Structures are given as structure tokens and as C-alpha cells.
Amino acid sequence: MMNYDSGGTHPPPQPPPPAIEARGLTVVRGDRTVLRGLDFTLEPGTITGLLGPSGCGKTTLMRAVAGTQAKVTGTLTVLGHPAGAPLLRPRIGYVTQAPSVYTDLTVRQNLDYFAAVLHPGRAHRETRRTAVTRAIEDVDLTSHADAPAGALSGGQRSRVSLAVALLSTPDLLVLDEPTVGLDPVLRRDLWDLFHRLAADRGATLLISSHVMDEAERCHRLLLMREGRILAEDTPEALRTRTGTETVEAAFLHLVDEAAATQGKEPRP
């Protein structure tokens, strides 16, 4: 038997397991196969952008990772466990496109409510207070903390949803188009927050977007089309590989290339 302690040596540290690992991931919705045998890996502490045209399957993929999607086949491992495992619930923050907040409660009351679900009991009162204050600060809503959520703009309401997701300090954040409807300053501030969450808290983020210029802010990109992954790489590698200046041009190049491979004519 090998004795790792002899000579004072220790086994080399194991690299952390992937945050998400998908092999042959397939999802059927209604009578359509909307995800078709996806293979990809997300490393912990990274930001991955999920890009592709409307209807290509981004939300379906996020629902599968969050464990809310039926008819998922293949292998999908999230933080070392099968997607949907109950113990993953407090470790994943999933923010859908439709903000889920109580419009008759203030921002702080919304967060107090969700914090009470996460950390119930008088003993956790201080933990709740700290978590709520930090989450409100994270999304830059301190000046609106006592405003009813119903009186906020759409973008502000989505930030309340994001704050709810941050309450449990999740290891994985799955964000479906979090910057829709936000002005450029807020978009920049949110992207700064995403990078702080990855760098300082080691969180892994999977973020969908239609906005190709946001792709440049991601460590890696998953480009999707018609339920398949067209490419998975860093923004820079995608631009270099396709000889293009922007991720948008790289995406269009890859679409044309795929069409040509399938024997279809690329767009003029």
C-alpha cells in the first residue's frame, strides 16, 4: 500500500471538480427535442456567457441546470451532484427572466421574507439582517430599500430578484438575461458585481444574454444554435479562430460554417 506520508510528502492537491458537467444532455419539451446531446464543462469561479438566437434553448438549459426542467436525459452533474438533487437548492441561485417578487412588499420586506425561509428562527436574526443588508448593497438598491417593489422600474425589480438569489451566498448563479432593460451604467455595475462574485467569493456564473457586447465580459462562452452547442471557448479564442473582430462576427461566421457543413448555402 502506498504511504503518502513517508518522507513528509503529501498527495498532490486534487483540482476542484467542475461546477457543471454535461454529457449527452438532451431535453424534450412537448413533442420537440430542444436540447440535442450537449457536452460541456464549466470550471468553478468562472463566468460563462450563454449566447444564441431566441428559441435556441438557453432557458431550457438553465432550467435543466437549476433542476426545474422535466424530461432531461444524458448526464448533468452540478457541484458534484446530479442536477435537481435537493441538497443543491441552497447552493444555486436561479434568476428567471420574469422577476419573482411580491409587489405589495418593500424591497427589504421581500428580502426579509426570503431570508426567513432560508434561515428560520430567532437564533438566526442577526444572520438574516446581515445577509439582507449585503444583498441590497450588492445590487445597488440601498436607496430604494423601503420602496414597495410594485413602485420600482422593471430593471430595479429584476435586481430585487437577483438580491434574493444572492441571499444564500450561492456557489452557482444561473442568471437568465439579467441585464435586459438596464441602462449602460447599471449594466456595467452589474457586470462588475458578477466579476466580484466570481473572484472574491469563488462563485460560478452562467449568464444568458442576447447582447453580444456583453459576451466580451465573460471568461468563456457557450454559443448555441437550434439546441446544439456551436462553439465553447474564450471570447478571444473564438475571435482568433474565426479571424473576426467581435464575438458577434465570430458567431455569424460559425453559423455560416455550420450551414455550409450541412450542405446549406450560407447567407449572402
Ligand SMILES: Nc1ncnc2c1ncn2[C@@H]1O[C@H](COP(=O)(O)OP(=O)(O)OP(=O)(O)O)[C@@H](O)[C@H]1O
Ligand atoms: N413549455 C414549452 N413546451 C414546449 N416547447 C417549449 C416550451 N417552452 C419552450 N419551448 C420550446 O423550446 C425551445 C427552446 O426554448 P427556450 O425558452 O429554451 O429558448 P431561449 O433560447 O431561452 O429563447 P429566448 O432567448 O427567446 O428566451 C423553443 O423552440 C421553444 O419553442
